[in-house]
Amino acid sequence: MQRLMVECSEDTSHQETIMDDSGKTYKLIELVGVSETSTEDAIRSAIAQASQSLKGLAWYQVIETRGLIQDGNVTQFQVTLKIGFRILSEGELARD
Numbered sequence: 001m002q003r004l005m006v007e008c009s010e011d012t013s014h015q016e017t018i019m020d021d022s023g024k025t026y027k028l029i030e031l032v033g034v035s036e037t038s039t040e041d042a043i044r045s046a047i048a049q050a051s052q053s054l055k056g057l058a059w060y061q062v063i064e065t066r067g068l069i070q071d072g073n074v075t076q077f078q079v080t081l082k083i084g085f086r087i088l089s090e091g092e093l094a095r096d
Helices: 039-053 090-095
Strands: 002-007 015-021 024-035 057-070 073-087
Touching: 024 039, 039 057, 039 073
Parallel strands: none
Antiparallel strands: 002 015, 015 024, 024 073, 057 073
């Protein structure tokens, strides 16, 4: 599998990773899921929302976990994720 890192010229802090395996190309995006219940709920919520507008979601990786503390209690869970999705061909897009 070949891995290529590309920096976007407008925002030097943003990077895209494209993975090519058997003629398939993938893109990684970074999202932050938020929940008042748990880190697992924050992950599931972020993926569910991403799946409403993105096709070909394939995997996720937890990058960072953090939260909000108020009056000594954890009140919010925040999980930064990298989500990989496959770039679909015109034929695959037409089938949906």
